[in-house]
Amino acid sequence: xxxxxxxxxxxxxxxxxxxxxxxxxxxxxxxxxxxxxxxxxxxxxxxxxxxxxxxxxxxxxxxxxxxxxxxxxxxxxxxxxxxxxxxxxxxxxxxxxxxxxxxxxxxxxxxxxxxxxxxxxxxxxxxxxxxxxxxxxxxxxxxxxxxxxxxxxxxxxxxxxxxxxxxxxxxxxxxxxxxxxxxxxxxxxxxxxxxxxxxxxxxxxxxxxxxxxxxxxxxxxxxxxxxxxxxxxxxxxxxxxxxxxxxxxxxxxxxxxxxxxxxxxxxxxxx
Amino acid sequence: xxxxxxxxxxxxxxxxxxxxxxxxxxxxxxxxxxxxxxxxxxxxxxxxxxxxxxxxxxxxxxxxxxxxxxxxxxxx
Numbered sequence: 001x002x003x004x005x006x007x008x009x010x011x012x013x014x015x016x017x018x019x020x021x022x023x024x025x026x027x028x029x030x031x032x033x034x035x036x037x038x039x040x041x042x043x044x045x046x047x048x049x050x051x052x053x054x055x056x057x058x059x060x061x062x063x064x065x066x067x068x069x070x071x072x073x074x075x076x077x078x079x080x081x082x083x084x085x086x087x088x089x090x091x092x093x094x095x096x097x098x099x100x101x102x103x104x105x106x107x108x109x110x111x112x113x114x115x116x117x118x119x120x121x122x123x124x125x126x127x128x129x130x131x132x133x134x135x136x137x138x139x140x141x142x143x144x145x146x147x148x149x150x151x152x153x154x155x156x157x158x159x160x161x162x163x164x165x166x167x168x169x170x171x172x173x174x175x176x177x178x179x180x181x182x183x184x185x186x187x188x189x190x191x192x193x194x195x196x197x198x199x200x201x202x203x204x205x206x207x208x209x210x211x212x213x214x215x216x217x218x219x220x221x222x223x224x225x226x227x228x229x230x231x232x233x234x235x236x237x238x239x240x241x242x243x244x245x246x247x248x249x250x251x252x253x254x255x256x257x258x259x260x261x262x263x264x265x266x267x268x269x270x271x
Numbered sequence: 272x273x274x275x276x277x278x279x280x281x282x283x284x285x286x287x288x289x290x291x292x293x294x295x296x297x298x299x300x301x302x303x304x305x306x307x308x309x310x311x312x313x314x315x316x317x318x319x320x321x322x323x324x325x326x327x328x329x330x331x332x333x334x335x336x337x338x339x340x341x342x343x344x345x346x347x
Contacts, residue, residue: 061275095276097283100328103320106274138323139316142281143274143308204319 002228002262003049004255006239008041015248020048022252027238030054030076030085038079045080051195051238052077052085054130058092059122060105060155062114066093070125077126086131086164086195087122089115089155102135106143107151112158119159131194132161134184136169136201136210140177148173149187162194167223168216168240172201172208181223190230198224198258199240212242216254221261228265235262277302281317282324288317 005025030052054073057065077085090102105111123129134152174181200214237258280287291298295309
């Protein structure tokens with residue numbers, strides 16, 4: 001059965017806890033939580049399925065992942081005991097310099113080889129494979145010699161991981177760089193889609209910034225229906241919202257729209 | 272140096288960014304990467320990405336000890 005949930009944020013905690021009858025799954029960011037908060041998140045995981053989501057491991061790089069951050073992820077996963085954990089196919093540092101956010105790696109064999117090495121190390125430290133997520137980018141990644149769908153497909157093949165398919169990242173990149181987002185869905189075996197992110201952003205001229213500060217745009221729901229029409233197994237869909245929080249009913253309405261898109265896709269699949 | 276190292280510097284160092292756009296051969300040589308990486312760089316995207324990363328760093332930067340003490344004393 002398909003599930004729809006939301007990212008845990010302190011600002012949304014009361015709204016989430018008060019509406020667990022309408023939220024099937026919760027995604028928690030990996031961070032240096034104080035013990036009390038970690039215990040609370042563990043209790044949450046006993047109440048509702050929880051995924052842990054990393055943002056700073058920088059696994060898709062020809063440089064090795066930071067061991068301290070891998071150990072922190074292992075501690076968070078061990079403490080919360082989530083259903084799954086995930087991280088981005090991105091790099092976040094290079095040559096000792098921290099970028100401060102997720103950067104799309106050069107789409108090259110070197111990045112794929114580096115991701116495979118780093119994912120193997122992450123698997124060893126954390127104890128299980130993460131889902132790996134496609135990232136949004138405002139720059140066509142320098143040093144690339146393949147397109148994004150080919151890169152993601154090759155990375156999944158090399159790492160053995162399932163995909164956390166971020167549909168707003170897909171929409172943003174396809175819009176910014178003028179390609180059809182369905183090319184990604186064509187390139188990825190649908191059975192490899194382990195979970196789905198939806199979110200919103202804004203235009204920066206001809207490009208789209210994935211800022212998680214706006215409502216999910218219509219094309220993302222259309223892509224979600226397309227994914228549901230292709231995926232053979234149940235999907236887990238998570239709404240990401242990182243600020244400018246609307247009232248909780250608005251966010252719940254976005255979850256309902258996601259459910260409607262899933263139903264539409266499933267009906268197409270059955271037809 | 273690696274390509275991620277060059278990119279991390281480009282995304283965080285405005286002076287290097289300017290130099291790379293002005294003289295890509297020199298910057299590529301200094302970082303030991305193929306100059307084609309900089310010759311063909313997405314210039315508009317580089318500026319947008321660097322600005323976006325700078326906003327993220329600013330948003331997540333931990334306030335200095337002095338600022339935190341002043342905030343505790345109610346003197347922001």
